[in-house]
Amino acid sequence: MRKITYKNSGVDIKKADDFVKGIKSFLFSGNLNKVAAFGCPFDLAPFLKKYKKPVLVSSTDGVGTKLKIAQKLNAHAGVGIDLVAMNTNDIVCLGAKPLFFLDYIACGKVKPAVLKEVVSGIHKGLKESACALVGGETAQMPGMYAENEYDLAGFCVGIVDKDRIINGSNIKEGDSVIGLASNGLHSNGFSLARKALGDKGIKKYADELLKPTRIYVKPILSLLRVMSYELRAIKGIAHVTGGAFYNKVIKILPKNYAMLINKNSWHAPEIFRIIQQKGNIEDKEMYSVFNMGIGLVLVVARKQADRVMHALIVSKINCQVIGHIVKADSPMIIK
Secondary structure, three states, X not given: OOOOOOOOOOOOHHHHHHHHHHOHHHOOOOOOHHHOOOOOOOOOHHHHOOOOOEEEEEEEXXXXXXXXXXXXXXXXXXXXXHHHHHHHHHHHOXXXXXXXXXXXXXXXXXXXXXXXXXXXXXXXXXXHHOOEEEEEEEEEOOOOOOOOOEEXXXXXXXXXXXXXXXXXXXXXXXXXXXXXXXXOOOOOOHHHHHHHHHHHHHHHOHHHHOOOOOOOHHHHHHHHHHOOOOOOOEEEEEEOOOOHHHHHHHHHOOOOEEEEEOHHHOOOOHHHHHHHHHHOOOHHHHHHHOOOOEEEEEEEOHHHHHHHHHHXXXXXXXXXXXXXXXXXXXXXXXX
């Protein structure tokens, strides 16, 4: 009778260990790394000196079914960036600086070349976010995933001074809404996009679909430094992800306030028109699912809108006023 081992059950521990050793150069090497066998320490002391009332801000998120397209087309370079962006962009919405990040990769079988491509993207995204990769987990789950499948999740922690947390509480009527350009679909709405486009459409528009999520961390932190003289100029920041305009952006609004958005104030990338046409999708559904070319939304004091946009343009971020705040029962009005 054949002896059963973990390896012939589908889990190759040695291959996983070799993969982890191969990506060690991507890991943050702080002065506490020698005790990181079961946990991932991060020395907060150098940062605490810069904050009077330090508050930690955390986020966890994944990439969603965009991974299905990456796996189908064997193109994995961008999804690691997506994973970072989905977390660090959320962190910076509160005005926080991302500090450290951990990733979780679950797969049917360890394929070092594929996973290294993914982690290289994570490394690139974290470099763009000025955030450290302190550790993670690679789980082989052959009973859960097919041999060529993998899933990703990330966890990020940032820091902000309590008196500088941006939470939307001081948003008022007349404030300007500024939209920051996206890099396409980013990393949400892919279940609808895949259904609308079909296999032929996915292959035809692969380059557009797989564009990595834009990371806004450095431009926003730079903006907050520029505007530090006016602490309340930036009143709210929303990352346009799942739920988009009608369900996600409105989360920063106080009760009885709404965003009045002029959808003709910016040009949505062509890929959104193609998805809408191919899938025969109504406008409200599109703005409830996709970012429509706006990856981040800022609510700012009207008098400061020009100064804010100038600072963002200096950081090479395309932006424009796309609406303003009004009093209304319905929190999102798109015209």
